[in-house]
Amino acid sequence: MNFVESIKMAFTSLTINKMRSFLTMLGIIIGISAVITITTIGNSISSTLQNTFSEIGSVKLSIYPDVHRDYSGEWHDLPSNLELTLSQVQELINLHPDELTYSCSDVYGRVETANVNGDPIQASMYGVSDDFMDSIKKQLTTGRVITKKDLANAKNTCLVSDYFCEQYFGTTENVIGKTIKFNTLKGLNKGCNISLTIVGIFELTELDKNDLSINKVHNDQEKMQVVTYIFFPYNTMLKEEGLTPEETKLPQAEIGWTAKCDKETAKGYINDYFEKIYKGEEQWYMSIYDEEEIVGRINTVLNVITIAISVIAAISLIVGGVGVMNIMLVSILERTREIGVRKALGALNGDIRSQFVIEAIIICLTGGTIGVILGIVNGVLISKVASYLLNTLASEFAEYITLTVQPSVPAILISLGFSMLTGLIFGYYPAKRAGNMDPIDALRYE
Amino acid sequence: MKRSEPVIHMQSVTKKYYVGEPNELQILFDIGLDICEGEFVSIVGASGSGKSTLMNIIGLLDRPTEGEYLLNGTTTRVMDDKALSRIRNKEIGFVFQNFNLIPKISALKNVEMPMMYAGVSQKKRTQRAMELIELVGMGDRYTHDPARLSGGQKQRVAIARAMANDPSIILADEPTGALDTKTGRMVMDLFHELHDKQGKTIVLITHSPELAAETERMLTISDGRIIADSAKGGAL
Ligand SMILES: Nc1ncnc2c1ncn2[C@@H]1O[C@H](COP(=O)(O)OP(=O)(O)OP(=O)(O)O)[C@@H](O)[C@H]1O
Ligand SMILES: [Mg+2]
Numbered sequence: 151m152n153f154v155e156s157i158k159m160a161f162t163s164l165t166i167n168k169m170r171s172f173l174t175m176l177g178i179i180i181g182i183s184a185v186i187t188i189t190t191i192g193n194s195i196s197s198t199l200q201n202t203f204s205e206i207g208s209v210k211l212s213i214y215p216d217v218h219r220d221y222s223g224e225w226h227d228l229p230s231n232l233e234l235t236l237s238q239v240q241e242l243i244n245l246h247p248d249e250l251t252y253s254c255s256d257v258y259g260r261v262e263t264a265n266v267n268g269d270p271i272q273a274s275m276y277g278v279s280d281d282f283m284d285s286i287k288k289q290l291t292t293g294r295v296i297t298k299k300d301l302a303n304a305k306n307t308c309l310v311s312d313y314f315c316e317q318y319f320g321t322t323e324n325v326i327g328k329t330i331k332f333n334t335l336k337g338l339n340k341g342c343n344i345s346l347t348i349v350g351i352f353e354l355t356e357l358d359k360n361d362l363s364i365n366k367v368h369n370d371q372e373k374m375q376v377v378t379y380i381f382f383p384y385n386t387m388l389k390e391e392g393l394t395p396e397e398t399k400l401p402q403a404e405i406g407w408t409a410k411c412d413k414e415t416a417k418g419y420i421n422d423y424f425e426k427i428y429k430g431e432e433q434w435y436m437s438i439y440d441e442e443e444i445v446g447r448i449n450t451v452l453n454v455i456t457i458a459i460s461v462i463a464a465i466s467l468i469v470g471g472v473g474v475m476n477i478m479l480v481s482i483l484e485r486t487r488e489i490g491v492r493k494a495l496g497a498l499n500g501d502i503r504s505q506f507v508i509e510a511i512i513i514c515l516t517g518g519t520i521g522v523i524l525g526i527v528n529g530v531l532i533s534k535v536a537s538y539l540l541n542t543l544a545s546e547f548a549e550y551i552t553l554t555v556q557p558s559v560p561a562i563l564i565s566l567g568f569s570m571l572t573g574l575i576f577g578y579y580p581a582k583r584a585g586n587m588d589p590i591d592a593l594r595y596e
Numbered sequence: 597m598k599r600s601e602p603v604i605h606m607q608s609v610t611k612k613y614y615v616g617e618p619n620e621l622q623i624l625f626d627i628g629l630d631i632c633e634g635e636f637v638s639i640v641g642a643s644g645s646g647k648s649t650l651m652n653i654i655g656l657l658d659r660p661t662e663g664e665y666l667l668n669g670t671t672t673r674v675m676d677d678k679a680l681s682r683i684r685n686k687e688i689g690f691v692f693q694n695f696n697l698i699p700k701i702s703a704l705k706n707v708e709m710p711m712m713y714a715g716v717s718q719k720k721r722t723q724r725a726m727e728l729i730e731l732v733g734m735g736d737r738y739t740h741d742p743a744r745l746s747g748g749q750k751q752r753v754a755i756a757r758a759m760a761n762d763p764s765i766i767l768a769d770e771p772t773g774a775l776d777t778k779t780g781r782m783v784m785d786l787f788h789e790l791h792d793k794q795g796k797t798i799v800l801i802t803h804s805p806e807l808a809a810e811t812e813r814m815l816t817i818s819d820g821r822i823i824a825d826s827a828k829g830g831a832l
Binding site for chain 1: 655657658677682696697699700713714757
């Protein structure tokens with residue numbers, strides 16, 4: 151019979167006894183909302199982590215000397231010959247130049263210069279490697295980046311922000327190639343001078359400006375000043391500091407890999423290289439920290455929780471389904487006469503059966519939909535609380551972590567699918583019974 | 597009126613309950629009956645005599661235990677549930693004593709229902725249902741659900757519903773039984789109209805001798821047997 155008519159009829163009978171319908175759906179509502187809540191939270195955590203990592207930069211392997219977990223011998227400090235140095239890293243990269251990459255950045259110090267009017271301008275200076283701009287996902291508006299050549303020859307080149315250009319030149323036009331003399335205020339080589347030639351300009355966003363602004367009293371006037379970044383070749387920084395790569399100790403290094411390589415191979419290269427250096431050492435080894443592994447581990451935990459909740463949901467769906475079956479049997483008994491009349495008017499067994507199956511499915515689907523909505527609301531609320539806590543309790547991380555609330559679409563679809571399936575399974579038996587009723591018995595039923 | 601082949605033909609029909617059990621109960625005994633197209637027949641008899649049982653067999657809601665029942669010349673013995681449903685849907689219109697409208701849906705939807713099971717398109721069935729509702733004089737109440745209709749109004753909607761698929765036979769089991777004399781009269785007039793103007797074959801069960809006297813032919817049933825048939829000159 152008419153499908154649309156069946157659906158309308160199902161909703162009509164749902165609304166006739168609202169309280170009963172609600173109680174029938176409760177098991178399904180609880181089950182589905184639990185699943186959707188947990189998957190919304192899980193999905194939000196995953197996408198928050200993903201966004202956070204992609205904001206901080208591309209995925210890298212961090213290496214640093216660490217103590218073996220199961221080491222039980224005498225403890226000693228890391229011998230100085232095992233400390234991670236720049237030359238080791240450079241050697242490692244040179245062994246696999248097309249596959250491994252090393253990007254570094256280190257604070258050189260706070261520097262000051264003055265424009266033609268004599269206004270002092272401050273900036274934070276960083277020594278960086280050639281792929282640094284890529285790793286922070288910034289693009290230049292004019293000029294070029296710091297190249298391998300700049301790096302190898304310790305050239306006195308630099309990248310400045312458009313904001314700095316406005317401060318120093320009053321314009322961003324024709325500043326490429328200009329040389330500026332900086333005076334070191336803070337850092338290792340306090341009181342030194344360094345002259346750098348501008349090769350490229352990057353854009354400072356409003357967000358950057360907010361982060362970098364400080365209050366400054368100048369000529370008795372309080373003024374907001376933005377201390378921008380200046381980037382120059384890492385090796386130039388070493389030269390200025392009077393260090394060689396062998397002498398440059400690194401607490402840790404971030405090793406990346408190119409498209410010609412993959413993470414596991416990169417890990418293999420790192421292990422091979424440092425195994426030789428650490429030969430005979432029992433306490434210390436070169437540890438590799440994989441950000442993605444952490445994300446993976448969190449995801450594994452979330453998946454386990456999701457599975458556990460799904461099992462609970464499945465149980466509540468079964469319990470809910472039995473409730474639906476019970477209500478359908480009651481409803482069919484109550485409507486025996488109606489079934490008899492419909493049969494007298496020409497309804498086939500199948501017409502009656504599909505009417506009641508559709509009714510059961512509609513009950514379950516309505517319950518499922520309410521559950522999904524409730525679950526999303528729960529998930530969003532919990533995420534909101536989490537973001538509030540993050541901002542108040544751990545505000546120093548807040549700028550790195552963008553909380554993304556994202557309900558899991560597959561979970562929603564699967565939940566609705568299972569609700570419908572519950573209706574189909576638990577509605578079928580009562581519906582079949584209704585369909586097979588003898589018309590005359592049904593009509594005479596009191 | 598021209599009398600052709602009988603639309604309803606029964607031969608040696610019996611109805612028993614609890615067949616083969618010690619409490620076997622026979623309700624109908626050796627019923628032989630012919631009703632021709634366009635006849636208006638009333639069935640009378642004491643309560644419990646088997647009138648409704650016979651009517652349900654005529655209406656294919658129930659099957660005889662023994663005997664042959666031919667509807668429009670075809671035997672019904674071998675028909676399955678599906679075939680019986682189709683014939684009920686197309687050929688037979690039921691009017692019940694207790695109206696039996698489907699609750700919670702409008703009078704219009706009730707009238708549409710047999711057409712819905714016949715697969716008539718929504719547009720066509722609404723149109724036809726409206727016509728029928730106008731015909732029974734319920735044009736101003738078609739949106740009402742049964743709970744908001746009086747007994748007489750319900751029965752008029754039920755008659756409209758019985759007419760939905762333009763069946764050749766109308767079976768009415770005490771259609772005026774739950775109504776007062778005045779509304780009963782109106783309902784009876786409707787049957788006369790359907791019989792006179794549309795030539796429907798009508799079988800009517802009633803306890804009222806006056807209403808039975810209005811029909812062309814009166815069958816009297818007693819203890820499961822037809823004991824009188826006015827077409828055959830009274831008592832058999
Ligand atoms: N399913 C059944 N099982 C057993 N006996 C039944 C069943 N259905 C009907 N009967 C019996 O059949 C007999 C005839 O019933 P029926 O309904 O045909 O009477 P009726 O002539 O229509 O009476 P009334 O005028 O009161 O409607 C009754 O004695 C009734 O008890
Ligand atoms: Mg009766």
